Amino acid sequence: MAATETLTAERILEATEEVLRRYGPAKATVVDVARVLGVSHGSVYRHFRTKAALREAVTERWLEGTITELRPHAEGTGPADERLTGWLTALFALKRNKAGGDPELMATFQVLIGENSAVVDRHVEHLVDQIARILADGVREGVFAAVEGEEVVTTARAVFDATDRFHDPAHAADWSAPDIETAFAAVVALILRSLRRA
Structure with missing residues (x-):
């Protein structure tokens, strides 16, 4: 890090991700992060009081990227059934890209997720809230059957759980199967049929 560059929490998190990718979660240390940044480990601790806090923050940052990517579907305009299909499709694509594009980092984050x-x-609560927003819009539009209050959140959680195979990294080995797209489309179609007005 250049001497004139300000040390920020965001820069520390970027460096932590780099160190985790290089050494893995078992061997990565705060000293390694500080070395990448060209600062003392005490400087890192001024932003994150413990190694656990740093690992939690980098995990949260990584997961927040998914929420941000899905936000246009959750908060966008257009028919709710199309937005829900787009949201589920985007989530599946994001997870597949993370698993296939950087398997070492994905494996690292699986460890961190287990810790945090x-x-x-x-x-998950944020993701379910995004689905709930789409469902509530669909009810207002008359696209989805009427659900009220907490039932919207319960239904949103059911949608999230029903699509688990397509976003939970525990199923990442299945995501390259030749019939995975067909299976995904069938589950989404089933969900939409169950949500639509009779």
């Missing part, structure tokens, strides 16, 4: 269940729970 509260971060994962918040992430």
Whole structure:
């Protein structure tokens, strides 16, 4: 890091991701992160009080990228059924790209996710909230059958759970199967049929 460049939390997280990719979660240290940045490890600790806090923050940053990518589908305009299909398709594509594009980093984050269940729970809650927003719009549009209050969130969680095979990294080995696109389309079609007005 150049001497004139300000050390920020974001820059530390970028460097941490680089170190994790290089050494893996078992061997990566705060000293390694500091070395990449050209600062003392004490400078890193001024932003993140512990190694665990740093690992939690980098996990949260990585997961937040998915939420940001899906936001246009959740908050966009257009028919809710098309937005839901787009959201589910985008989530599947994002997960496949992460698993196939950088398998080492994906494996690293699987370890970090296991360490940070509260971060994962918040992430899933955000994703379910995005689905719930689409469902609520669909009810207002008359595209989806009427659900009210907490039932919208419950239904959104059911949609999320029903598509688990296509976004949970535990199923990443299945994502390159020759029939995976057909299986995905069938699940999405089933979900849409169950949500639509009679």
